[in-house]
Amino acid sequence: MDRTYRYLDTDTLARLVDELYDEVCIYDNHYRMVYINKACLRHYGFEPDDLIGKELTIFEHDKWWDTSILPHVYRDKKAYAIRQKTIVGSKLFTVAVPIFDRNNEIEFVVMSVRDTVSDNLIFTGENTAIVASADELRPELLYESDEMKAIMDSIQRVGRTDANCLIVGESGTGKTALAKYMHKISDRQDKPFISVNCASLPRELVESELFGYVKGAFTGAKSGGKTGLFEAANHGTLLLDEISELPFSAQAKLLSAIQEKEILPIGATAPVKIDVKIVAATNKDLTKLIESNEFRADLYYRLNIFELTIPPLRQRKKDIIPLATYFLNQFDTQYGKSHTFSKDTIPLLLSYAWKGNVRELRHVIERITVMVDDFSIEPHHLPKNIFSVVSYDQTLTPFPTSLDGALEELERQMILNSYQKHPSSRGVATDLSISQTRAVKLIRKYRL
Structure with missing residues (x-):
């Protein structure tokens, strides 16, 4: 019998560890991630190249986990285990072990991360401690793009003031979620948050819904009168969604309520003082409605003390995979399933226009979770319309005038079009008569 052993070289060993189902992660003695395997895509929605080189402070600032284990390891110089929940909803059991140099100082921290752990699992060790996880946190918003980081920075400032705010963005971009987050970080967080869709209010009932009425105010009125939404939101926040649909006749009374900080319910003889932070939201250009006399200019300026414009999802592609991964984990938990995105699926999710934005x-993702029984979500599992739509950027971005820029744009379009028809590196290589290695590099290059 041949008992010859094959000793693994470093590259082969790294390749094998890279394919492990469990996450393997290594930090150096400067709190910097120096290695992570492909499991990070399932846990965080990012590939290794997106994470390696980042410092722990970046992850902690953006709350990638509900509780971080590394500070305990660096401080106490011993192994720790922890149950965590990631920013995209993955539930993990993490074991972090310090590796020491000759001076007994931490040189590296090696982490083994498993998706789920049984409640009766016992992890023991002479120098190992168990850290209980904090209360589970469900992120109000999830983002990685510079565009959303700028929006969130503004919200941190505006949210802590009583100033009125106007949020502008296409349908499905998350305007309501932003308004709720703004309320959550304000001094009003323990007070009511009331949301009303102005488009859903019957024109003849707008004033009674917003400002209420007293007993006997009109025929058919409730015997006890009605508390309006302004009064219900007193000392809290009132979100006026689709403010552009508010009838012109009601806009004057809304303006008066904002200016005077009081309302007059229908049929009442004495005004009611109110203290409400107003957040308005719209998917339309109010300045154009002002020009066509459909919206009052004075009301616009009262609402628009601060304006936040949320870019559509197609213009912040860095947010697509983290959001998709979060939704996938969310629905996997809801429906008792387990999925992950294959490497061939991700470029398709990134190249699609997502005209319905985050909502779409x-x-x-919910439809895929319900319909797909396979563990790995492959391109053929995606809705057909994702394959039929060319990248939206092509209709928005002028073709470069420089030779190098034009060649790169042509290369990008050819790669995207080929990948939509042949969603694999081998298929692209054959279609474009290039090597598979080059196809892989080009797919990775243009996926964001």
Whole structure:
């Protein structure tokens, strides 16, 4: 019998560890991630190249976990285990072990991360401690793009003031979620948050819904009168969604309520003082409605003390995979399933236009979760319309005038079009008559 052993070289060993189902992660003695395997895509929605080189403070600032284990390891110089929940909803059991140099100082921290752990699992060790996880945190918003980081920075400032705010963005971009987050970080967080869709209010009932009425105010009125939404939101926050749909006749009374900080319910003889932070939201250009006399300019300026414009999802592609991964984990938990995105699926999710924005992405992921029984979500599992739509950027971005820029744009379009028809590196290589290695590099290059 041949008992010859094959000793693994470093590259082969790294390749094998890279394919492990469990996450393997290594930090150096400067709190910097120096290695992570492909499991990070399932846990965080990012590939290794996106994470390696980042410092722990970046992850902690953006709350990638509900509780971080590394500070305990560096401080106490011993192994720790912890149950965590990631920013995209993955539930993990993490064991972090310090590796020491000759001076007994931490040189590296090696982490083994498993998706789920049984409640009766016992982890023991002479120098190992168990850290209980904090209360589970469900992120109000999830983002990685510079565009959303700028929006969130503004919200941190505006949210802590009583100033009125106007949020502008296409349908499905998350305007309501932003308004709720703004309320959550304000001094009003323990007070009511009331949301009303102005488009859903019957024109003849707008004033009674917003400002209420007293007993006997009109025929058919409730015997006890009605508390309006302004009064219900007193000392809290009132979100006026789709403010552009508010009838012109009601806009004057809304303006008066904002200016005077009081309302007059229908049929009442004495005004009611109110203290309400107003957040308005719209998917339309109010300045154009002002020009066509459909919206009052003075009301616009009262609402628009601070304006936040949320870019559509197609313009912040860095947010697509983290959001998709979060929704996938969310619906896997809800429906008792387990999925992950294959490497061939991700470029397709990134190249699709997502005209319905985050709302459309959420619906697509829920449908996939319900319909797909396979563990790995492959391109053929995606809705057909994702394959039929060319990258939206091509209709928005002028073709470069420089030779190098034009060649790169042509290369990008050819790669995207080929990948939509042949969603694999081998298929692209054959279609474009290039090597598979080059196809892989080009797919990775243009996936964001």
